Amino acid sequence: MTEHLVETKGLTKRYGERVAVEDLALTVRRGEVYGFLGPNGAGKTTTLKILLGLVRPTSGTATVLGAAPGSAKSLAGTGMLVESPAFYPYLSGRDNLRVLAQYCRIPATRVTEVLEIVGLSARAGDRFASYSLGMKQRLGVAAALLKDPVLLVLDEPTNGLDPAGMADMRALIRRLGGDGKTVLLSSHMLGEVQQVCDRVGVISGGRLLREGTVDELRGQGAVRVTVEPLDEAATIARRLLGEDRVTIEDQSLVLDTDQDDAARINRELVLAGLTVRALGWNERSLEEIFLEMTSEERRFATAGAGSGV
Template identity: 50%
Template sequence: MSDLSGGDAAGLVIETAGLRKEFRGRRGRLRVAVDDLDLAVPAGGVHGFLGPNGSGKTTTIRMLLGLARATSGEMRLFGESVPRGLPGVIDRVGAVVEAPKFSPNLSGRRNLLLLAGIIGVPTTRVDEAVETVGLTGRDGDRFKSYSLGMKQRLAIAATLLKGPDLLILDEPTNGLDPAGIREIRETIRGLGERGVTVLLSSHILAEVQAVCTSATIIANGRLLASGSVADLLAADDDVHAVEVPDADLALGALVRADLLARRVDEHTVHVDTVEPATVTRVLAEAGIYLTSLTPLRRDLESVFLEVTAGQALGEGPRHQQGDQVGQGDQAGQGDQAEGGAS
């Protein structure tokens, strides 16, 4: 297991090493929700924390925030050990880990003003937060009249009142319609551009790809891949998609020429080659004229399918059957505290 010894000198806002969370299921069976997880979130930008429901994302976030106890391993926020050093850095962290809780009959602005008074920050922060999340002009409306997207943006505004350097958002677009998803996406992207480090936990691949500068992919509580989104999505220049009138004829010609190829559909063949001109020549000699020849461009969905292939073959953590980790990573119920905007 690796260890954390360098503080935040390397520019990491979040670090975990060998992080593990075990709990007992309903029938007393041991379950592992997070398994030897090494997480590294660089300062600045939006970092995607990607994985299916039940993969350990929420459990990891709760441990980082001191809402659940780790079984073993190490955690650091801004170089400070968690949970021991959490009081010293918690003011630099904002988090929305559950549905926002506000007074329904008060306006969005009034809710924020009350919260500002409780945490002891200037009321001018309310104006700044409202503008940042795009609620100017609607902040005077009652909270109960807000759409789900507006409620989520108000929750984000609440976390911004104390001017956090790190913002943790757990599935912020769950249940939103396309318009609401777009609003939250724009808000998150804007925060990252302003220098706030955002940890965006999500199981929606397109959402992460649209706003994140870096990402970590986990499944069954284990780290599968991590790095900049650009690196994760780097084009596979050795694989090209060939569009032809008849895929079967093209496949035969390519295989006879000792090229590794596979049929995708009746008009598409994927071929492994670093020399596209060879594909064109082989097909032309066989009397087959292609419609297009393009290098494959991966998205996070294809990356995710690649890195989770081993998990599907049973190479993941040793989860016993019978007890299931609940929807949304709700593991270790006894360790959980009330969430919400913080």
């Protein structure tokens, strides 16, 4: 049976009339990199804060590492970087980590280790205030790693980084996932999630819209064939695949089938004397799926606002 390190049921957080998180049910399995995807203001950070015990839910339940959020047991195995990295500007990077290490009873040798992991050893003695944004973010990840946690909660860790810094951060997250750590990564960057995550939960307006692997969310792709004459090709394709699996878009056939069928269809079209100019796999990106899902949510919200709800 798959072990769930994070599990929420009916999780809801209201601030007065405003609903930040609504009836959220998500699961993070041991050893996976879970992408928590949603536009800004979707409720990602509020959810993460509930999971860390910083914010209490209005209703619903959550367990983290089998215990209540914020309990000593759940925090002992959880490392976190929520929102921007928060440190004391007058302390050095090393001293900032020493403060946290003392709070969680971790030997000072671990501070040196995590500084090494994130590549900050050379600047560890400098004041935090003098760090670049990328260095601050890396120090935040170092702090999250201090406890050698089972679960890492990272809230938009590439925020504000330059392309090289983003690539470094993603490589680090992939490496941590490869090392067996479970990572809960919140992001509004689709490419990032697609690159590093095993499973994804899409949140918008405080509600979880879908949860699954990237492939599951993308669904099955389609074969796009540019062929002449188009009508005759459509007839052949419909005979082979069925009426409802063939559509015509932008002067091409779009066939709802898998890549293995592509060669067979190509052969049949050529044998029928048609001219096949191009044949390719038409895969929907996570971005398209995401926009599709969240646009429905936005339409719903707009309609609600319009009707005075």
